[in-house]
Amino acid sequence: MDIELLRKQTPGCRKVAHLNNAGAGLMPDPVIAAQIDHLRRESEIGGYEAKAEALPRIEAVYDSIARLIGAKRQEIALVENATVAWVSAFNAVPFAAGDRIVTGEAEYASNYLNFLRLKERLAIEVLVAPSDAQGQIDLEAMERLLDERVRLIAITHIPTNGGLVNPAAEVGKLARKHGILYLLDACQSTGQLALDVEAIGCDMLSATGRKYLRGPRGTGFLYVRESVLDQLVPLNLDLHSASWTGPNSYKLRPDARRFENWEFNEAAVLGLGAAVDYALALGGEAIEQRVRWLGRRLRFILSEYAKLPIHDIGESQCGIVTFSVPDRSAGEVQEDLRRHSVNVSVSDPASTLLDAQRRGLSEIVRASVHYYNTEEEDFARLTEALWKTRRQD
DSSP states (O other), X not given: OOHHHHHHTOGGGGTOEEOBTTTOOOOXXXXXXHHHHHHHHHHHHOHHHHHHHHHHHHHHHHHHHHHHHTOOGGGEEEESSHHHHHHHHHHHSOOOTXXXXXXXXXXXXXXXXXXXXXXXXXXXXXXXXXXXXXXXXXXXXHHHHOOTTEEEEEEESSOSSSXXXXXXXXXXXXXXXXXXXEEEEOTTTBTTBOOOHHHHTOSEEEEESSSTTOOOTTOEEEEEOGGGGXXXXXXXXXXXXXXXXETXXXXXXXXXXXXXXXXXXXXXXXXXXXXXXXXXXXXXXXXXXHXXXXXXXXXXXXXXXXXXXXXXXXXXXXXXXXXXOTTSOHHHHHHHHHHTTEXXXXXXXXXXXXXXXXXXXXXXXXXXXXXXXOIIIIIHHHHHHHHHHHHHO
């Protein structure tokens, strides 16, 4: 990678040390231009007319996303965000009373809330596979939970904190072996890791555009394996996702777009497409290799030089690095760093409640790297700011 060029194409790199890519990545110039150009065109000729003009480029977004994750274009639905993608897939599963869901300890709060709501409505059971000694899902323990009552396996690939990469492909093998639907939350892994849905073995995958894909906020996508589409009925329908065939009949779309709505921010869709194309040009393997390396370097710098406690777990770790500063709250550290033009975020234990309780975590600081970050500029600015704030104490 030409890191200098990538940073030049990223206006934010001239203003901040952006270590909050797990929140929202900095958009590069082509992504910004794709959105602005379309908005300008809408203002000149009208929204419907601008969409018609851009339709070939909008359709190409499906091809780009399919290529990114090793899917077919008819298996992709464009949605507003990862939560919409995940909830749309989850609510389409035909659960019945007594069914079971199997998940992991590091599951994200938004997902788990939907488990609990369904438990109230249908008296399903939620079974949590424990973590192993390294912190990832214990595969042997998970398999012991899998019986004929398990309707769905739903896990988060990369949890919101802790640096962990769960063994998604190994879980996929278990799902295939036992004939169970498998929903993967890839909100943090899409754009950070090289993904192949065939290798992973998931039936559904939810993703966002704003994080490691470096796309616009308010964009996301859902992958649904073609072979399971007929098992899933979307909770919400409109004239885009289904056809009204008679006074008392309708017909669902035959592809994953049955999970879409007719109305969408077309400028954002084009921005998402530009972001995916940008990632494809760099290559998923190259991105993953650099992000993992930067994550390892930042952990080493923070622990060995800054002498700060690191809270990351897992045999396989990613570009999310969590730490704390003694005698300082995570919120105070975040504000101190922001004053020095360093962006990080705070990870609340409520976002991964089971994992946080198991590990006794309170709020911690989350620094999340991407390929355009550098040791010489971003890491140096972070450590300098940390030393300044600690000396002031």
